[in-house]
Amino acid sequence: MSILTTMADTLTPERAADSLCELSADVRAAVLLDAAGSLAGAGGDGSEHARALGELARQLFEEVDRATRDWDTEPPEQVEVQVPGGAVFASRTPRWTLAAVAKRGALSSLTLYDLRAVLAELEGGPPIRRSRSADEGPAGPATEEFAAEELPMPELGE
């Protein structure tokens, strides 16, 4: 039973962009590209323009890499572009690139954090836990083992 639940919760590339749109209220559309630059998923308002959005996202990182080629730093992992009509955020790992078009005034730090979180989950990291009210009850079984997993206590030195 728990195996089935875990499988159902696993984030797939097809769902990643949609997951970002659900997670971040300021994101209007998002696309996920694979390492080859091909569209792997889309979400939000731009689903019908996903292919064009994906191509632009690919070009965005190409241009960023070109612009920062001579910098004595590591290649950028995330990009933020503020334009008069809104903002574009993009984040990448060696396997995936996730790009989002956000509303004007979207909080950069939060949006970039959400991008990173979705990519981390896609890469096999722990699933993003959404906060829930106390009325909804605990997220898992009310056992001591579950509580211990949820709130790991730091080991004290001897």
Place this chain on the structure above:
Amino acid sequence: MKEKRKGPISRAAGLAEGVAATVRRMQREREPRVLVYDPAGYARLVQPEARGHERIMAIADEMVAGLEGHES
């Protein structure tokens, strides 16, 4: 050290200063710009006169404009 404000007028002036500073910061954050972040999270501005800046802005503009038809 920030001087402690006394009296209602002084406190209201302090509030107004805070609001003005917030508005200024929000305006600054919305100014057209390109920021790149390294894996450690450090941000670096791509200067407007830098190679590729114009093209990056144009691509982002196109991405945003592509959604304009969906504006609610």
